[in-house]
Amino acid sequence: MYYNGIYHLFYQYNPYGSVWGNIVWAHSYSTDLINWIPLEPAIYPSEPFDINGTWSGSATILPGNKPAIMYTGIDSRNRQIQNLAFPKNMSDPLLREWVKPSYNPVIDPNRFMNESAFRDPTTAWLGKDGNWKVLIGHKRDSRGIVEIYRSRDFKTWIKHKHPLHSVDNTGMFECPDFFPVLLKGKEGVETSVSGNHVKHFLKVSLDLLRYEYYTVGHYYPETERYVPDTTSSDNSSGLRMDYGNFYASKTFFDQSKNRRVLLGWANESDTKMDDIRKGWAGIQTIPRTLWLDESGKQVVQWPIMEVETLRGLSTHMSNVTLAVGAQIKVQGITSAQADVEVTFSLPSLEYAEPYDPAWVDAERVCGYKDASNPGGLGPFGLLTLASDKIEEYTAVFFHVFRAQDKPVVLMCSGGKMSSLKTDAYKPSYGGFVDVDIKDESLSLRSLIDHSIVESFGAGGKTCITSRSYPTLAVGEDAHLFLFNNGTTPIIVTKIDVWSMGKPKMN
Structure with missing residues (x-):
């Protein structure tokens, strides 16, 4: 949350x-969303209503500029219930201490509900009827559910007679997020905004599949229903926040810059023994701004502008020809920690291979049409975190296919060559990019940081986060290459690369 000039990040953390x-609610603060300073945990198991766990939740700023946290506690009966916490001292600018009122829990599952699958309350919004509303993730059999509750005083909550939304055969809806997005422009709006100038966005994290999908649609407060647009596939085949290692994301409205900001969690892909050796596991991704694409069919994500304050030495090139089989090393930057922006110019689409309509699973296609597999128009892109002789690399690339209506653009990242370690999980992540390439160009941005590569295709329409654990491409021995493994040359219209400095990280 953003509060009185300071950003507060609360996150699930094991202090031992x-x-x-x-798990406790660890607490760090920042003035720029890039440099973070740790504080004491804000919430930890201490009462009968949370003695067996303090799990995810959200912050809401109440009238009078008073922050409130609603979180899932695991009580002495091992039920998942919802509790409140408030700052102990409102005059403390860092809000170091939080207290739990004795009237907790404020929401618990009724006797007809699954009390072991009832968690992760959203940021609340204030309806025009004067009621606060909050969503809670739930599951009944295989049906994912977002329950909606209302309250006049943020203390006594009443369950609506039906869910805001539910979908069969998805499993548990974890970490739901629900907020308005403007029909036009890149600015965000406060969570309580409604009207004809906005659509609504609903994201859920799928516990079974460990990824997130979202829909864009309309919220009807009169009936407390959310209806996705017909252009939003409302199941696990739908649009994803990120097509890689990215889960349990959460947004907040940053009123200081009128933007909606998203943070996600990337877990580790190596072994638990590696985590113990490192002494840490799991990272937050770079915060992203989020807005509705001009088409109205999807959202767009882009790294917050503050990340650019870490930029240092740079290299800039234009009109570079990537011949068939080219591997061009980018010089003059620290490739283990870099920000890369590149635009590719495509030749005639007649060179593209035909698209098979059976290729509905982008990740599978990226697996057997990887960076080393020659194609027609692609694969072409970046080899990040690459060793000097390219024994190891994390590829980020495009592959363009010819289809009946318009070209199909596949974006991939990761892959089996990302590490010589045999016990690391090394999938080829992939997603399709809904982009019109009439101007015959494609853009890519990648943020590279030692063991993570966050990539944004076509200005942020498709995002993929990869974790990598190179053994050779480490530190100064990490390199960056442009490559083309298609059967026709590709032109790099422009590439800008910056070495990135190290922020304060707790």
Whole structure:
């Protein structure tokens, strides 16, 4: 949350080790969303209503400029219930201490509900009827549900007679997020805004599949229903926040810059023993701004502008020809920590291979049409975190296919060559990019940081986060290459690369 000039990040944390367990709400603060300073944990198990766990939740700023946290506690009966916490001292600018009122829990599952799948309340919004509303993730059998509750005083909550939304055969809806997005422009709006100038966005994290999908649609407060647009696939085949290692994301409205900001969690893909050796596990991704695409069919994500304050030495090139089989090393920057922006110019689409309509699973296609597999128009892109002789690399690339209506653009990241370690999970992540390439160009931005590569295709329409654990491409021995493994040359219209400095990280 943003409060009185300071950003507060609360996150699930084990203070006693680098494997899951003993979870508390750790607390760090920042003035720029880039440099973070740790504080004491804000919430930890201490009362009968949360003695067996303090799990995810959200912050809401109440009237009188008073922050409130609603979180899931695991009570002495091992039920998942919802509790409140408030700052102990409102005059403390860092809000170091939080107290839990004795009237907790404020929401618990009724006897007809699944009390072991009832968690992760959203940021609340204030309806025009004077009621606060909040969503809670739920599951009944295989049906994912977002329950909606209302309250006049933020203390006594009443369950609506039906869910805001539910979908069969998805499993548990974890970490829901629900907020308005403007029909036009890149600015965000406060969570309580409604009207004809906005659509609504609903995101859920799928516990079974460990990824997130979202829909864009309309919220009807009169009936407390959310209806996705017909252009939003409302199941696990729908649009994803990120097509890689990215989960349990959360947004907040940053009123200081009128933007909606998204943070996600990337877990580790190596072994638990590696985590214990490192002494840490799991990272937050770079904060992203989020807005509705001009088409109205999807959202766009882009790294917050503050990340550019870390930029240092740079290299800039234009009109570079990537011949067939080209691997061109980018010089003059620290490739283990870099920000890369590149635009590719495509030749005639007649060179593209035909698209098979059976290719509905982008990740599978990226697996067997990887960076080393020659194609027609692609694969072309970046080899990040690459060793000097390219024994290791994390590829980020496009592959363009010819289809009946318009070209199909596949974006991939990761892959089996990202590490020589045999016990690391090394998938080829992938997603399709809904982009019109009539101007015959494609853009890509990648943020590279030692063990993570966050990539944004076509200005942020498709995002993929990869974790990598190179053994050779480490530190100064990490390199960056432009490559083309298609059967026709590609032109790099422009590439800008910056070495990135190290922020304060707790």
